[in-house]
Amino acid sequence: MNHVKAIVFDWAGTVVDHGSLAPMGAFVETFGEFGVTISIDEARGPMGMAKRPHIAALMALPRVAEAWAAAHGHAPADPDIDAVYAVFVPKNKAVAARFSAVIPGVADVTRKLRQAGLKIGSTTGYTRDIMAEILPVAAEGGFVPDSLVCTGDTPDGRPTPFMLYKSLLDLGVWPAWSAIKVDDTEVGIAEGLNGGTWTVGVSVSGNVFGLSQADTAALKPADFARMRATAMDRLTAAGAHYVIDSVADLMPVVAAIEGRLARGERP
Numbered sequence: 001m002n003h004v005k006a007i008v009f010d011w012a013g014t015v016v017d018h019g020s021l022a023p024m025g026a027f028v029e030t031f032g033e034f035g036v037t038i039s040i041d042e043a044r045g046p047m048g049m050a051k052r053p054h055i056a057a058l059m060a061l062p063r064v065a066e067a068w069a070a071a072h073g074h075a076p077a078d079p080d081i082d083a084v085y086a087v088f089v090p091k092n093k094a095v096a097a098r099f100s101a102v103i104p105g106v107a108d109v110t111r112k113l114r115q116a117g118l119k120i121g122s123t124t125g126y127t128r129d130i131m132a133e134i135l136p137v138a139a140e141g142g143f144v145p146d147s148l149v150c151t152g153d154t155p156d157g158r159p160t161p162f163m164l165y166k167s168l169l170d171l172g173v174w175p176a177w178s179a180i181k182v183d184d185t186e187v188g189i190a191e192g193l194n195g196g197t198w199t200v201g202v203s204v205s206g207n208v209f210g211l212s213q214a215d216t217a218a219l220k221p222a223d224f225a226r227m228r229a230t231a232m233d234r235l236t237a238a239g240a241h242y243v244i245d246s247v248a249d250l251m252p253v254v255a256a257i258e259g260r261l262a263r264g265e266r267p
Contacts, residue, residue: 001116003261004254005178008121008167008197010048012099013184013206015106015122015143015247016134018216020047020184020207022099026091027058030084035071038064040210047207048185050125050157051092052085059084093130100137103205104213105248107142112251121147121167121179123191125157147171158187161195168195177266180257182247184208186238193239198257198267201235205246208234241267 013020027043038058046057058064059076068076110120122145124131131150138144147170154162164181173179181192181199184206192199203209204216208231216224232243242253 001118001254001258003178004118004180004258006119006121006168006171006173006180007113007250007254008123008164008179008181008192009145009247010181010183010185010188010202011122011124011126011131011134013047014103014182014188014202016102016138016141017099018101018103018205018213019209019211020044021210021212022095023047023051023054023092026088026095027054030088030091031058031064033087034068034084036064036067044207044210046187048125048158048183048187048191050151051088051127052081053157054125055084055088056081089127089130092126093133096126096130096133097137100134100141102138102141102143103246103248105246109247109250110143113254116254118254119147119171119173120145121149121171121173123149123158123163123167123188125151127151128153158185159190159194161191164191164195164197178261180254182250184235186234189235189238189240193267196267199240199242200250200253201232201238201240201243202247203231203235203243203245204228206231 009015012022024040024043028038031038046054065076128150147167149163149166151157154166156162168179176196179197181197183189184202189199189201209227235243
């Protein structure tokens with residue numbers, strides 16, 4: 001390819017952990033230890049952000065803030081966010097490796113991308129110590145990026161484009177419109193848009209759909225279609241230039257963007 005130079009992938013729900021399941025139980029369990037019940041849907045809402053801002057966003061939800069005040073006698077504040085984060089991180093780290101299986105199609109697609117001369121970057125809301133649990137499992141499954149940028153590597157995380165910019169710097173890729181950001185969350189799509197790249201939303205394997213590969217396969221066709229449409233609508237509304245079911249469907253989109261760039265189009 002002459003115009004597309006790099007793909008920058010998200011991790012959970014995009015290249016590993018079908019359904020982005022690893023953080024969910026940890027969020028619910030952690031808040032429960034502080035006497036506050038949150039739902040899986042609430043926990044998923046800010047997915048894609050760095051985990052401390054994610055917790056802050058959850059505490060800012062009116063229902064959660066009210067429940068926190070009822071349990072602790074005051075509205076949630078920064079020390080409370082720090083306390084919840086301190087309990088959450090080891091829980092998330094403990095389950096990370098168990099939810100690190102590479103999503104079907106990822107290894108084959110990244111091989112084809114490299115054969116076409118593209119570089120492979122990645123950004124994540126996980127910290128480096130959590131990624132240390134995930135990387136060996138992902139490598140065994142055939143996914144090894146050329147660049148990894150984690151929470152804490154840049155001044156801020158998503159929706160700012162700082163992690164994306166660092167990835168492009170690591171890869172030596174410029175201009176930004178020659179790269180494609182692939183992500184399963186709205187805030188991850190915003191990262192790409194704010195950074196000036198093309199964006200591709202991942203619907204079925206990702207956070208919005210929210211099911212394991214086995215549970216997805218067990219759905220009735222009507223339920224699958226309804227959930228798929230919801231995920232696609234949310235990612236489209238977030239501004240994604242394209243939405244696919246999983247990374248397995250990426251190559252035709254890359255070819256389409258290559259053609260649009262050749263015609264002088266920009267994201």
